[in-house]
Amino acid sequence: MFLDLERLESDIVQLQHEAAGFGTGRLIADNLILTAAHTLDADDGTGPVQGLWQARLERDRGGGPWHFRRCNRVVVRSGAGPRSD
Numbered sequence: 001m002f003l004d005l006e007r008l009e010s011d012i013v014q015l016q017h018e019a020a021g022f023g024t025g026r027l028i029a030d031n032l033i034l035t036a037a038h039t040l041d042a043d044d045g046t047g048p049v050q051g052l053w054q055a056r057l058e059r060d061r062g063g064g065p066w067h068f069r070r071c072n073r074v075v076v077r078s079g080a081g082p083r084s085d
Contacts, residue, residue, distance in 0.1 A: 010059035015039060016068070020049040027057060040074055048076045 013033050016022035023039030033055060040048040054068035 010057070012058040014056050014058075016054050017049050017052065019043055025055075037076070040076065048074060050074050050076075 011027040013025045013027055013035075014022065015025055015033065015035060019042050020040060021043060023035055025033040025035030025039070028034045037048070042049050051073050052070070053072040053074060054070050055072050056066055056068045060066065
């Protein structure tokens with residue numbers, strides 16, 4: 001079976017924040033990235049950083065500069081089971 005790696009890897013995202021470091025995620029819908037909760041944790045241990053994230057998609061990488069999309073916001077959902085909003 002042939003896998004198109006360019007298509008398969010095009011939804012990989014690099015995330016970074018001055019207060020939380022960096023990590024990776026997957027683009028699962030327009031403007032929605034799924035990543036591990038520990039990626040979002042502030043370096044000072046105060047919990048997840050909510051705003052001003054920088055993200056860049058693998059598919060945006062080319063021969064020139066690989067720019068970040070800035071001012072991204074985070075929605076955190078933790079725990080198992082159904083939501084009780």
